[in-house]
Amino acid sequence: MIFNSLTFLLFLPTVVLLYWILPRNPRIIMVFFSSLIFYGFWRVEFIPVMLISVFSDYYISLKMPSANQFLKKRLVVLSIIINLSLLFYFKYLIFFANNAIGFINILGFEIDPIFLNIILPLGISFYTFQTISYSVDVYRGFIKPEKNFFLYASYVTFFPQLVAGPVLRASEVIHQLSKRASFSKQLLINGTKRIIYGLFLKVVLADNIAPLVDTGFSITASELSALDVLTLSFLFGFQIYFDFSAYSHIAIGCALLMGIKFPENFNFPYLANSPKDFWKRWHISLSSWIRDYLYLPLTGTKVVNKSTGGIVEASSRNINASLFYTWAIMGLWHGANWTFVVWGLYHAVFIFLHRKISSYKSILSNNKIIIKIGAFLTLPLMMLGWIPFRADSIEVTFKLWSKLFNISNYTYLGMRENTYLVAFVLLIGMYLIYFINNIRNLKKISNRFNFLLYPLIISLIFIFLRPINQFIYFQF
C-alpha cells in the first residue's frame, strides 16, 4: 500500500482505532496481520518471501541462547546467508549474471545476456537488514530473542516502516509494541502533524519536482551545460530529500498515532558542514546500521557493547580500506547497478578526504568561519553526488560530471527557465526554514503560529493527493 493514497488514508485510522481498543495479544496479532494486508495491497504473492525471512530469523535466534559459541556462530551465519540469498536472488541475480556473461564475452566466449523476469519485492532491502540485525544482536548478546512470534513478526513487518524504513533495531521497537504507551491526545496530534507534513513533502513538493528532473535527465548529456548539471543535481537532491524524508515523516507519524516512537531519520542534511556530517543527518537509521553491522566489523573493531561507534581498536589501513568497501556495498544496497557503486565510492572519497583534512584542522575545527566554509562546500558536493544515483549509466554520470571542469560549459543554458527557477526557490526556501528554526525568537513565534499554515498545507494535499509516483526508495 502506498502512503499517498486514499486506500491508506482509510486503512490507517482503522488500524489505529483497533490498536487502542484491543487488549495486548489480539492487538499484537492485529498489527502483524494489518502489516501483511498493507504489504498484500502491493503484491500478495510476495508475502511468503517476507515470511521466509521472518520465520527463519525467529527460529534461528531462539536456538542461540542455548547453543555453544561454535553453534551460535553457525546460526548467525545461517541467518545472514538466508537473508542475503533472498536479497541476492531478487535484487542482484540478473545484475551479477549479466556482468559475469559480459566478462566471459571479453575473454572471447560468446554468451547472450540473460533475460529473467524477476520482480523486486517491495522493501526487501529493509526487512532483510532488520532481521539480520536482530539475529546479530541476539548473537552478540545485546538482546534476548523474542519468544512471542507475533511480537517479533510485528517488529519486522510493522507497516509504517516496512517498505522504506527507518531501519529499526529490535531493541528500539519490540518493547514499545509489547507494552502499549498510555493514550494521549498529544500523541494523536503530533502523529497527525507528522503525517500531514510528510504528505505535503511528497505530493506537493516531490511529485511536482519529479517531471522537471525527469525531463532534465532525459536530455542528452552533450546538450547540457555545467549550470544545467548543477541545477539538475540540486533539483534531484531536493526531490529525493522531500520524497524520502516524507516517507520517514509519515512512518514516524503513523507509529506515533499508536504511541510508538521511531528514531528520526533526517536532520537538515543539506546544511551539513562536511561529508561525514551529511551522513549523520541523511537516512540516519541506515547510516548507523551500516556502521554497526558492516563498517565496524570490517575494520576489525570488536563490538563489545551496544553500538559505540568507536573505531579505536582498528588499524588505520583497515579503517580506510573498510571505508571504501563499506561504501561500495552501501551503493550496491541501493540498487543493482554500477552507478550506485560509483555513488558509494564518490561519498567514500569525500569522507576519506575529510578525514585527512580534519587531522590538520583540529585547531580550527570549532571556528565558525571554517564551519560555514565547510557547509558552503559540502552542499554542492553532496548534490553532485546524486548524479550517479539518477543517471542511466556510468558513462552518462561521467559525461555530466565532466561538464563541470570546462569553463566554456558555463556560458549557455540547456533547459526550460522554470527548471532553474524552481531549483533556486527551493534553495532559498531551505535556508529560510533553517534560519527560522535557528533563531530562538523566530522559532518560538513559528511554533506558536504554525497552525495557521495547516489549512493551506491540507488544502494543497487535498488537491494534489494521487498515487502518481512511488516513493523513490521503494525501488531499493
Place this chain on the structure above:
Amino acid sequence: MSVKIAIKFTFVVVTTFILLNTFLKISNDVGNADELALGKATTSVYANFDHIKIHCDGYSNSSECINSANESSYPKVLWIGNSQLHAINQFQEGDISAPAILHNLLKEENKFLSTFSFPNANLIEKYFLFKYLLYAMDIETLILPVVMDDLREAEIRSDIKNIRNNEEFINSLNLSDLSILQLLSISSSNEDMDAVKNTTQQKSEIFLNKLFSEHIEMWERRPEMRASLFISLYKLRNTIFNITPSSERKMVPAFYKKNLFFLKKILEEATKNEIDVLLYIAPIRNDVTIPYNQEEYQSLKNEIRNIAKKLDIKYVNLENTVPNELWGLKNSTNNLDNVEIDFMHFQYPGHIIFSNTLKNELVYD
C-alpha cells in the same frame, strides 16, 4: 488545553474548507486546464457537421473523427496542429474555426478533411498521433504546421501516451516502430494511478476515487484546481519577472533537436506511405515584437525549408497570412494587466483567410 486544541482544530477545518472553496471558485468558470490557459478572450471550437465529427482534440476521442472519416468515400486529408486550429479569438456565436471552413472548402473538391489539434502540440506528440492515424485511416494528404513555440516542448501528454495501450495498433507495428514507441512508456510519468499500476491497490484506488468523485464535488474537480493553481504560479512568475507575450523565449536546444528529429520521422513516414504533405510555418501576429529570438526563428524557417526541399515536400511560409487587425487580445498572463496581446490565436475572419490560403496551397487538379 482542550479548549485551545478545539479552537485550533475548528480554525484549521473551517479555513481549509474556505481555502478549498476559493481554489474551486478560481477554476469555476472554466472546464479544463487547456481552456484556463487560453483565457476567456479565446474560445475552443471543435466542429462537427450533422453528427459527423471532423475535429478532435487528441487520441482519446479520435475514434469519432476516424469513424467519420472512414465512413466517407472521399480521399482523406489530415491536419494535425496546435490550439491555433481550434481557438477563435473574440469568438461570437456562429463562428467556426479554420478546420471546419477548410473541411467545407475541400468537400467541394471531393476531399474529407479530418483535423486533430491540442494546445502546444509538439512534433513528438504529433508523430505518435500521426503514426496511429496512419494505422487507423487511409490518408491521402497531410497538412502539418511548424510553430516555433511548440518546439520548446518535449513532454508527451497522457492522452497521447495512451496510444501505447491500444493493443491492435501495437501489434501492427514492426520492431523499429516499437522501439520508438517505447518513448511513450519511459517518458516522465504523470498519470494519477501510475504508482499503483498492476497492484492490488489499483482496484481499491479506482473504487475510492470514483466514490469520492460521485459524492464530493471538490474531489472530482481537483484537476481543475491543480491547473488553476499552476496558472496562478505562472502569473506570479510573469509578474515578478515582468514577462510579457513579447518577452523573448530562447529555444531549448535539446527539445528543438528532438522535435526536428520527429518532424523528419513524420515526413519520412508520409513519403513512405505516398502521402502528399503540405508543411507550413504557422501564421503569427507581426505588428508586435514576437517572442522569438529572431536568429533562431530565421534558422528554424531555413531548416524547415531545407528539410522540405530534401524530401521533395511542399513547403509554404504562412507567417504573414492573417492581417494584423484580425488578431486580438487575451486575458493577461500576469497579475498587473487585464489584457495582453495574443500572437497565436486570431479572430473568425482570420480563420476564413487562413483556410482559404491553405485551400489554395492544396492545389487539386
